[in-house]
Amino acid sequence: MGGAVHEGASERGETMAESKAEASRGRGTDRVLDILDFLAARGTPCTVPEICVGISSPRSTTYLLIERLEARGYLEKVDNSAYQLGRSVAVLGKVAMKHLDFARFIRAAVQQLAADADQLAEFVALDSWKQLVLMAAVARRPSYLLSAEGSRHPLPRTASSRFLLRDFGRQEILDNIDERDYVLRDGSVMTPDAFIASIESARDSDVFALHGQVDPHLACIASPVLNAEGRCLATMSLVVPLVDFEGRFDFYADHTRRMAKAVSEQLSLIPAGREDILGLLLKARTD
Amino acid sequence: MGGAVHEGASERGETMAESKAEASRGRGTDRVLDILDFLAARGTPCTVPEICVGISSPRSTTYLLIERLEARGYLEKVDNSAYQLGRSVAVLGKVAMKHLDFARFIRAAVQQLAADADQLAEFVALDSWKQLVLMAAVARRPSYLLSAEGSRHPLPRTASSRFLLRDFGRQEILDNIDERDYVLRDGSVMTPDAFIASIESARDSDVFALHGQVDPHLACIASPVLNAEGRCLATMSLVVPLVDFEGRFDFYADHTRRMAKAVSEQLSLIPAGREDILGLLLKARTD
DNA sequence: GGACTTAGTCCAATATATTGGATTTGTCCA
DNA sequence: TGGACAAATCCAATATATTGGACTAAGTCC
Known part of the structure; x- marks a missing residue:
């Protein structure tokens, strides 16, 4: 419109x-x-x-x-x-918050995703031009994975960033991302243009996967959490050992997509540009 | 009405x-x-x-x-x-809470009252049929007084109770107050009927004072915090050594009344019977 | 200080939101 | 299964909320 x-x-x-x-x-x-x-x-x-x-x-x-x-x-x-x-x-x-515990719902969703996929699941948002893991849940198996709530990652390495940066302008992205962040785990360097192109390529998808960028043995798959206007507020994401990932993309994609959709419904009314409200909602301690 | x-x-x-x-x-x-x-x-x-x-x-x-x-x-x-x-x-x-910090306002009011009167000031509510001190502030002078946030007192001993119980029925009051609570500090026993009568006597006042009930050397003066319909949600209260109190009732009453009115304005829209909201508002951590 | 822009008030005309009551749908129990 | 009661929907009549525009007040800028 x-x-x-x-x-x-x-x-x-x-x-x-x-x-x-x-x-x-x-x-x-x-x-x-x-x-x-x-x-x-x-x-x-x-x-x-x-x-x-x-x-x-x-x-x-x-x-x-x-x-x-x-x-x-x-x-x-x-x-x-x-x-x-x-x-x-x-x-x-305050009264509404007594019934509506956003934090609990999202945590449940992350845990559900972790359980369904039997892999590390994360709820991820953009913060200070890094990817911030707001919530994480491991599957029942013990995980050697390093990702933890509160951890930050350079954006070009993450699948989630393709959605999180979708609504920003090219120049804004170029201006704000530290050039060291373009150095991938394997030491190779992604060009900013390639990164922008990658973001563009994900614009019409509802899942995006990266293999071996965060870690040479890991795949990362993300799906956007959208508000009512279609703005990306956050992502649901899975971190999967490459050995498990081979040939099972659809399986992981489906679960990730589904949970992202469920969370989107809960958060759909957060206005564009006020992602800070997300932080407030998650901090809610309701009793 | x-x-x-x-x-x-x-x-x-x-x-x-x-x-x-x-x-x-x-x-x-x-x-x-x-x-x-x-x-x-x-x-x-x-x-x-x-x-x-x-x-x-x-x-x-x-x-x-x-x-x-x-x-x-x-x-x-x-x-x-x-x-x-x-x-x-x-x-x-959540957005409204960013600007409106009820807890901060009330704390400021309590501190102001303590400073104005140069005495211990309290913000007091009813909880489990005891008087609960939600906030307290001491004047600049060091105070030997025992009252602290979170402390509970038997209702018949407190001036605040005369307002806090105003909207309850006689039978309800009799049923819920432990009979041991009628034993005053000096060992004497107040009859329930005398207590009810005391509550009634305060109904049309906006301050109520007790001398020596909590402690033989202290006076206690309270003024109700009301919602828009006139229901008593809490009280502002001063605890004053009797030696300071003599001949200065009006001084202390005026300050207590004024602060109770100021707080009432802030809380006026808490519905009757939902005093629990007061607790929620005070717990608000806004950033 | 006078002209110009912006903020706020007021009012009558009319498009429409509100309403009671009739109607339909649903639920419970004999 | 049917009868009775409550819940929900529908609808036309009209009381009134919304609105543009005129008007006043208050800043602002040369």
Whole structure:
């Protein structure tokens, strides 16, 4: 949505403009939720005009609704005239958190994936331009693998990075990744262009596998965790000894994909660009 | 609001019922927030009919609004047909919590009170039919006082209890308080009836003081922290050596009252009967 | 200090959200 | 199986929430 629109010929343009577009009225209930979602997505206080453009609603309506939300403690005015989510929302969230334990759900998913595949499973996100392992679970067999929660890896070495970097611009990627990170485990060097190309090649896939990049004896397979708009928030990933991996790509891919989808549903409403919320949700201690 | 209403004579009652009440239409935006607040106040999943009576709204409207809320992740269906607050609300709450640190505010208030009065100040709630000190702050002078965060005291000994028990029924109070708790510090025994009477006597006050009950050399003064409906959620309290207290009641009462009011504003939207939310809010670790 | 931009308020016209009640669907038990 | 009750859906009538635009207030910039 929002792509460039082909302009009609100018003489026709007038005619089309004449057609009463009859933009239908918005609904108050939707607008109220739009306002809340918008402020959550921003994360910083916003003025009423900012909110107006952010949710594209008329000024009169917006002022009215914001007044009502403020009266009920859903919004609070900070400084002079910027609003942010209010105490009612905080209380509501606390109550919601009692039932909804995101951290537990994701951990269960990681453990399930580890059990299903009988391999090391990870839940991975982007942090400071490294791959950060947020959760990891080993299968029942004892694992010699080094990956642990909290560990960071250079992005070009990881399968997950192909999805995690998908929504960044080429230049941004080139600017932020340390050039030492392009040195792979076997000592060979990947060119930034090859890396970008690799990211592009994964754009339309829902799994991506690397063999021997992290470790010469390991394969790594990842599947993206997406929000409602299709932005990649994180990945589910398996680390598999090459000896197990041969000829079983589909098996591992299927399980990884399935769990990534399940987690995506849970996290689908995290707004694009607010992956920090993911961190907050995982830190939740609910009782 | 909600006090007992004098019924008119029965024959007049009919006449009044006849008057076309012309109940004006409700507003969708309000109803949406009503639903969220109601579910937060309940804390358990509710069916649509339950919500209808809970917020007294027509069925058709309620089904419609709930459907919209569910579509946006603000509500989730559990089991077959009961709803509870959804993941959107949890995310919203997380974001709101970044700005709104209730724990910090209350702690600041307790410390302020301690500094203003130059005495031990406490933020106190009811827990398992004891008085629980949730937060405490000492004035700049070193204090020999024993009170500490997490400590529990028998209710009849405390000034705070007169407010904390205000909204409970006589029988409930009698049933739940251990009879040993009626033994005061000096060894004398307060009768349950005297305790109930004491609670009643404090009902219309916004401060209550006890001399020498907790300790023969101490006075204790408390002021209630109220929610929007006037329910007592907690108290702000000062513990003062009797030697300092003499002739300075107004000074201590004023400060205690003022801080209790300030905290009340912060907590005013905690629903009656959900004091557990207070615990959740205080535990919030926001970064 | 005057012109210009941005923020906020107010109001009448009308598109539509809300509503009661009828209807259908589901559930429970005899 | 059927009868009774509750839950959920549907629908037309109308009360009203939404809206554009006019208007005022408040900054901002030369």
